[in-house]
Amino acid sequence: xxxxxxVKKLPEYITEDRMKHCIGVMKTAAELAEKYKADxxxxxxxxxxxxVARDLELAxxxxxxxxxxxxxxxxVKQNKLLLHSYAGRVLAERDFGIRDKEILSAIExxxxxxxxxxxxxxxxxxxxxxxxxxxxxxxxxxxxxxYSDLNSAMLYIYRSILIHLLREVRYVCVETLExxxxxxxxxxxxx
Amino acid sequence: xxxxxxVKKLPEYITEDRMKHCIGVMKTAAELAEKYKADxxxxxxxxxxxxVARDLELAxxxxxxxxxxxxxxxxVKQNKLLLHSYAGRVLAERDFGIRDKEILSAIExxxxxxxxxxxxxxxxxxxxxxxxxxxxxxxxxxxxxxYSDLNSAMLYIYRSILIHLLREVRYVCVETLExxxxxxxxxxxxx
Numbered sequence: 001x002x003x004x005x006x007v008k009k010l011p012e013y014i015t016e017d018r019m020k021h022c023i024g025v026m027k028t029a030a031e032l033a034e035k036y037k038a039d040x041x042x043x044x045x046x047x048x049x050x051x052v053a054r055d056l057e058l059a060x061x062x063x064x065x066x067x068x069x070x071x072x073x074x075x076v077k078q079n080k081l082l083l084h085s086y087a088g089r090v091l092a093e094r095d096f097g098i099r100d101k102e103i104l105s106a107i108e109x110x111x112x113x114x115x116x117x118x119x120x121x122x123x124x125x126x127x128x129x130x131x132x133x134x135x136x137x138x139x140x141x142x143x144x145x146x147y148s149d150l151n152s153a154m155l156y157i158y159r160s161i162l163i164h165l166l167r168e169v170r171y172v173c174v175e176t177l178e179x180x181x182x183x184x185x186x187x188x189x190x191x
Numbered sequence: 192x193x194x195x196x197x198v199k200k201l202p203e204y205i206t207e208d209r210m211k212h213c214i215g216v217m218k219t220a221a222e223l224a225e226k227y228k229a230d231x232x233x234x235x236x237x238x239x240x241x242x243v244a245r246d247l248e249l250a251x252x253x254x255x256x257x258x259x260x261x262x263x264x265x266x267v268k269q270n271k272l273l274l275h276s277y278a279g280r281v282l283a284e285r286d287f288g289i290r291d292k293e294i295l296s297a298i299e300x301x302x303x304x305x306x307x308x309x310x311x312x313x314x315x316x317x318x319x320x321x322x323x324x325x326x327x328x329x330x331x332x333x334x335x336x337x338y339s340d341l342n343s344a345m346l347y348i349y350r351s352i353l354i355h356l357l358r359e360v361r362y363v364c365v366e367t368l369e370x371x372x373x374x375x376x377x378x379x380x381x382x
Contacts, residue, residue: 075372075376155360159357159358159360162353162357163354163357163358166350166353166354166357166371167350167354169346169350169375170375171372171375171376172368172371172372174365174368174369174372177363177365177368178365180357180363181266181362181363181365184360184361184362185266185362
């Protein structure tokens with residue numbers, strides 16, 4: 001499915017506000033893809049579709065990723081914020097005909113991150129955090145870093161997410177910590 | 192080896208300041224063992240010996256836990272703060288004749304923590320953080336919690352350690368995050 005058709009079909013799945021966010025992520029991802037020489041079209045599609053499952057009910061998310069849910073702990077199983085990424089991957093493939101593994105993986109990892117992320121995965125993860133409609137504390141710094149050094153932006157965003165979750169005494173996915181450690185090693189090696 | 196003999200032999204391994212800290216952990220661990228009905232003698236021995244390897248050279252630590260080091264990543268392999276707990280377990284068994292698996296495990300886990308910790312492991316982890324000579328930010332609150340609810344103290348200490356490491360852009364062991372998540376689940380279930 002091409003971008004125009006995805007833009008037409010996507011509002012069947014998500015709210016109007018979410019649509020604005022997804023368009024923002026698409027545009028930011030396109031800019032970052034240009035800057036860091038990634039595939040612009042893949043970045044746009046992954047950006048558009050990353051939150052395709054975000055407004056589903058929990059039961060729908062669980063149903064979409066039933067095989068995967070079996071291996072998750074009780075907390076994650078009931079957490080829409082964590083499940084929507086897995087469910088989104090399934091919907092992107094099933095309903096939007098996306099077969100490209102890189103795009104699907106970028107959708108799947110956009111919330112938690114993971115170790116050894118691909119350039120496209122990093123671009124979607126960062127774009128989701130910094131797209132123009134985002135306005136939380138620290139977003140300006142993340143935005144600035146994103147356009148100067150992608151790994152430094154990743155490190156800053158991981159730290160911000162982790163500290164935020166810990167302050168609020170919330171569950172933290174191991175994937176997010178592994179992503180943080182992994183980028184830390186990449187950044188430190190470069191220094 | 193009984194406590195008196197350990198106290199005599201321990202200064203061959205650690206500095207004078209460290210010895211004071213270990214005596215402090217022993218005393219605090221004894222108090223917490225009384226309060227939470229753990230084995231007081233085991234708590235004292237684990238408290239005394241937890242830092243037995245803390246003042247060794249890196250090469251000595253690596254040599255003591257060579258089998259384990261093989262499976263560690265490059266960062267942990269060069270990190271005395273992380274290695275001394277594993278090396279300490281080996282020394283406690285080899286040089287102090289400790290055979291009790293609970294004591295050895297409490298020594299091994301005192302720095303990183305882990306999921307599903309035993310009562311003794313929790314007592315040593317908490318005592319290490321709050322013993323009377325400790326004076327960093329947040330220690331008073333941790334101390335107060337330790338004497339009212341051990342799991343709440345664990346949660347507070349995990350959060351403090353994790354936020355501190357993230358603020359300083361340092362590597363974070365997955366075991367520590369797993370310990371945090373594990374205690375979070377325990378505390379939330381009780382509520």
